[in-house]
Amino acid sequence: MKGEVRIQFCARCRKYRWPAVFHCPDCGSWDHVWKPVSPKGKIYSWTRTWHTFAGADAFEPPFVSIVVSLEEIPAVRLLGVLEGDEQNLATGAKVSGKAHKITVNGTVIPALSWTLD
Amino acid sequence: MNGIAGRVAAAGTGLRQFKRGTSPQPERGVLIGAILDACADAGFEPSEIDGFTTYGDDNNEPVRLMPDLGMKELRWSSSVFGGGGGGIAGAIGQAAGAILTGQATAIIVYRALVQGNSGRLSQAVMAHHLNSHMVGAGLVSPAQMCALRANRMFDYYGVPKQVAEDVVRACYYHGSRNPDAVTYGAEFSHEAYEGSRYIAEPFHLLDCSRENDGAGAILLVSAERARDLKKKPVYVLGVAQGAAMGWGDLLENDDDDQYATAGFKSVAQHLWRQTGLKPADIDVAQVYENFSAQAIASIVDHGFCSWEEAGDFIRFENLIAPTGKLPINTSGGNIGQGFIHGVGMMVECVHQLRGESSNPVPDAKTCLLAGGPGAPIVSSAIFGTERPG
Numbered sequence: 156m157k158g159e160v161r162i163q164f165c166a167r168c169r170k171y172r173w174p175a176v177f178h179c180p181d182c183g184s185w186d187h188v189w190k191p192v193s194p195k196g197k198i199y200s201w202t203r204t205w206h207t208f209a210g211a212d213a214f215e216p217p218f219v220s221i222v223v224s225l226e227e228i229p230a231v232r233l234l235g236v237l238e239g240d241e242q243n244l245a246t247g248a249k250v251s252g253k254a255h256k257i258t259v260n261g262t263v264i265p266a267l268s269w270t271l272d
Numbered sequence: 273m274n275g276i277a278g279r280v281a282a283a284g285t286g287l288r289q290f291k292r293g294t295s296p297q298p299e300r301g302v303l304i305g306a307i308l309d310a311c312a313d314a315g316f317e318p319s320e321i322d323g324f325t326t327y328g329d330d331n332n333e334p335v336r337l338m339p340d341l342g343m344k345e346l347r348w349s350s351s352v353f354g355g356g357g358g359g360i361a362g363a364i365g366q367a368a369g370a371i372l373t374g375q376a377t378a379i380i381v382y383r384a385l386v387q388g389n390s391g392r393l394s395q396a397v398m399a400h401h402l403n404s405h406m407v408g409a410g411l412v413s414p415a416q417m418c419a420l421r422a423n424r425m426f427d428y429y430g431v432p433k434q435v436a437e438d439v440v441r442a443c444y445y446h447g448s449r450n451p452d453a454v455t456y457g458a459e460f461s462h463e464a465y466e467g468s469r470y471i472a473e474p475f476h477l478l479d480c481s482r483e484n485d486g487a488g489a490i491l492l493v494s495a496e497r498a499r500d501l502k503k504k505p506v507y508v509l510g511v512a513q514g515a516a517m518g519w520g521d522l523l524e525n526d527d528d529d530q531y532a533t534a535g536f537k538s539v540a541q542h543l544w545r546q547t548g549l550k551p552a553d554i555d556v557a558q559v560y561e562n563f564s565a566q567a568i569a570s571i572v573d574h575g576f577c578s579w580e581e582a583g584d585f586i587r588f589e590n591l592i593a594p595t596g597k598l599p600i601n602t603s604g605g606n607i608g609q610g611f612i613h614g615v616g617m618m619v620e621c622v623h624q625l626r627g628e629s630s631n632p633v634p635d636a637k638t639c640l641l642a643g644g645p646g647a648p649i650v651s652s653a654i655f656g657t658e659r660p661g
């Protein structure tokens with residue numbers, strides 16, 4: 156894991172695809188590349204979790220999960236946890252993210268964490 | 273004739289519900305009991321059952337039900353994909369399709385859930401859909417996923433939060449009058465609702481359906497055959513299932529105009545077109561409420577009101593029997609009656625149209641079953657007391 160955020164991009168018709176596909180439904184291409192994108196965007200929606208759910212042990216309630224519409228590609232939304240100051244938490248608020256790793260049930264997985272700008 | 277159009281009917285129902293963790297039998301035993309109840313209700317010989325449909329990753333494989341029921345042959349077994357309750361009405365559609373095409377004659381539509389066997393439903397549902405991008409955001413439960421949609425709905429469409437409370441209050445009102453409901457005799461208060469702990473904002477505990485152990489079943493046969501059985505037939509007028517482009521298992525990338533809905537964009541259109549009915553023709557509705565906000569979105573998706581009208585239309589007085597404009601969840605629904613992955617709502621459609629509900633809607637001729645909202649695949653059905661012209 157390189158700490159980069161990349162989104163699938165059709166090599167032929169040059170459209171972003173997220174979630175990723177094998178086959179481009181627009182141009183029929185099977186060739187895709189993964190393009191780095193800047194992890195910046197706006198909160199599309201959010202929830203603050205208070206209940207302790209099995210499988211979310213990496214995060215201590217209450218914690219805020221957000222859906223982020225990317226600044227570069229607004230149609231693409233990524234998920235992640237909001238860290239730090241939550242005072243201006245609201246739909247539409249600008250956030251910046253970083254990629255890192257967390258361990259869930261002994262497995263290391265990539266994750267995004269975001270902070271309010 | 274096109275469509276299902278009342279050519280298939282529900283002839284019997286069975287529902288066995290227990291407090292979570294207290295089922296007297298393992299899951300399959302409870303299910304067999306509910307199926308036998310449905311047959312007894314219909315005056316139907318269980319050995320004549322020849323098919324099954326289900327939804328939501330039910331673990332009970334139909335062929336294993338044959339010995340206990342003394343079945344002579346199995347001609348149909350199928351399940352609607354998806355881990356949530358979105359497929360509930362679709363299972364009725366599959367059964368109707370099998371009967372109308374001569375592939376089976378007597379089908380049990382069922383769902384069984386006993387924690388000791390299948391574990392916690394919320395975890396099973398998520399295990400079906402989870403991937404590491406969601407887990408990495410701490411999103412591991414249906415409550416959280418539906419909370420994301422709910423917050424967007426309240427923000428984007430400006431639906432007043434009071435509407436969610438009114439939905440829950442209506443479920444409690446009906447449940448409190450149903451001796452078989454978990455909320456039988458219970459009082460709902462604003463203080464208890466608002467004071468219940470947060471699960472995932474905007475949901476308080478009382479916005480969430482909570483699992484029960486149990487099983488439910490309805491027996492579907494052709495309309496002709498149903499007329500020879502014990503109870504008044506309740507006809508299946510139409511069923512639609514699926515997802516429109518821009519809705520589904522899309523990692524929260526559903527189209528902007530669908531994200532905060534319950535996902536019925538295509539399904540509701542097909543249902544109305546198929547039946548020739550419109551929202552004003554529906555006398556009573558069982559609106560699957562896994563969470564309060566998703567029921568609101570489902571009511572809007574089905575065209576009973578617009579987002580702008582939601583605050584006026586989805587009011588407590590409008591939602592309760594016998595006088596409301598659209599009485600919903602007349603057994604108490606998932607929140608008030610109990611939650612066996614929604615199967616109780618399917619059973620209530622039949623009870624209501626036979627006049628057997630604890631909260632009867634006078635002269636009700638049509639009942640909508642709006643399946644699990646917000647699921648990647650959703651489905652809806654309409655039942656009626658009469659076959660269309």
Ligand SMILES: [Zn+2]
Nearest residue numbers: 165168179182
């Ligand atoms: Zn392409």
